[in-house]
Structures are given as C-alpha cells and as structure tokens.
Amino acid sequence: MAAPLLALAIWEGRAGLAHALFWLAVGTDLLDGRVARRYGEATPFGGLLDHATDATFVSAGLLAVAWSGEISIWLPVLVVASFVQYTLDSRALVGRPLRASMLGRWNGIAYFVLLGIPVIRDGLGLGWPPASWVAAIGWALVLTTLVSMTDRILAFRRTPISR
Numbered sequence: 001m002a003a004p005l006l007a008l009a010i011w012e013g014r015a016g017l018a019h020a021l022f023w024l025a026v027g028t029d030l031l032d033g034r035v036a037r038r039y040g041e042a043t044p045f046g047g048l049l050d051h052a053t054d055a056t057f058v059s060a061g062l063l064a065v066a067w068s069g070e071i072s073i074w075l076p077v078l079v080v081a082s083f084v085q086y087t088l089d090s091r092a093l094v095g096r097p098l099r100a101s102m103l104g105r106w107n108g109i110a111y112f113v114l115l116g117i118p119v120i121r122d123g124l125g126l127g128w129p130p131a132s133w134v135a136a137i138g139w140a141l142v143l144t145t146l147v148s149m150t151d152r153i154l155a156f157r158r159t160p161i162s163r
Contacts, residue, residue, distance in 0.1 A: 003053075003060035010064035010119065018061075019123025022116055025057050048087065054108065055083035061115040070118055070131050071138030078145040079111055085149055089156045101155075103148040110141055 002021050009018035032050060036042040062076040082104070090099045100108075114137050117129060 003057045006057065006119075007060040007064040010061060011067060015119075015122040015125075018119050022061070022119045022123075026112065026116075029054060051083065051086070051108075054112075055079060058111040058115055059083075061119070062111065065115065065118055065134075070134050071114070072135070072142060074142050075114075075138050075145070078142060078149070082107070082145050082149050082152075085152055089152055101148060101151060103144060103151065107141065107144055107148055110137075110144070114138060114141060 002025055006018055006021045006025070009015075009021060029050075033042065036046055059076045059079045062071065062079060063073075065071050066073045066076055086100070086104065114134070117137070118131075118134055121127075121129065
C-alpha cells in the first residue's frame with residue numbers, strides 16, 4: 001500500500017509525505033523479520049513476501065525518482081528484473097528459501113539508500129547531495145545490478161539439473 005503512495009508523493013513533489021512514508025517503510029522492514037523470528041513464524045513464504053514488498057516499494061520509489069529525471073529509468077526496471085530472477089532461480093515459488101548472493105544483498109541495501117537520498121534531502125529541504133551525485137550512484141547501481149544478474153545466470157547454469 002505504501003509503494004504507490006510513495007511514488008505519487010515523489011511524483012507530485014510532496015516531499016514531507018514521501019519522507020514520512022520512506023521512514024515508515026524502513027522501520028517496518030527492520031522490525032518484521034525480527035518479530036517473525038522471535039515468535040517462530042519465519043517461513044520461506046514470509047521471506048519471499050518481505051523481499052517482494054521491499055522490491056515493490058523501492059521500484060515504485062525509484063521509478064518516481066527516474067520520472068523526475070534524477071536517475072536513469074534503467075535502474076527501477078533492473079530492480080524488478082533482478083527480483084524476478086532472484087525469485088525464479090531460488091525456486092521460491094515452490095517453497096524454497098531465497099538464495100541471496102553477497103552482491104545481491106548489498107544491492108538491495110543500496111537501492112533503499114539511493115531512494116532515501118533524494119527523499120530525505122527533499123523532505124528536510126536540503127540542497128545536498130546534488131542531483132548529479134544521485135545520478136552517478138544510480139548508474140553505479142545499474143552496473144552492479146547487471147553484474148549480480150550475470151553472476152546469478154552463471155551460477156544457475158553451473159547448478160545440477162535437480163534444481
């Protein structure tokens with residue numbers, strides 16, 4: 001529910017609302033796994049749902065940032081594609097836990113960080129960091145996402161047929 005609201009807030013220039021929604025998402029993302037593990041309710045499906053929620057939120061937010069011209073449209077497209085690849089080659093749809101790579105984990109964190117930079121900057125009315133820095137970080141993430149996706153393809157091809 002927060003993903004389309006965040007995208008709309010960014011798109012309409014409602015920086016305060018986008019700022020609040022971003023921090024709400026970060027807070028709930030940090031807590032949900034801990035709560036599930038504490039009560040013994042962590043499951044592969046829950047992990048998939050958590051990652052799908054994160055990917056949807058970040059993709060929607062990055063799409064709105066791309067629409068504003070601050071980052072390339074390729075980044076939100078690749079975030080969606082990499083999540084689909086991650087889900088399929090982990091075989092998460094048949095109940096297996098997601099298999100993250102180290103680069104994939106760092107990319108996932110970096111997507112949130114990149115989204116947070118303009119959202120927090122604008123929400124606080126700051127002029128720093130400049131849009132050129134955001135764009136550069138976005139292009140670096142396009143590159144690392146492509147590397148991560150290529151690595152997953154190669155790892156999948158090396159895996160025995162019994163996948």
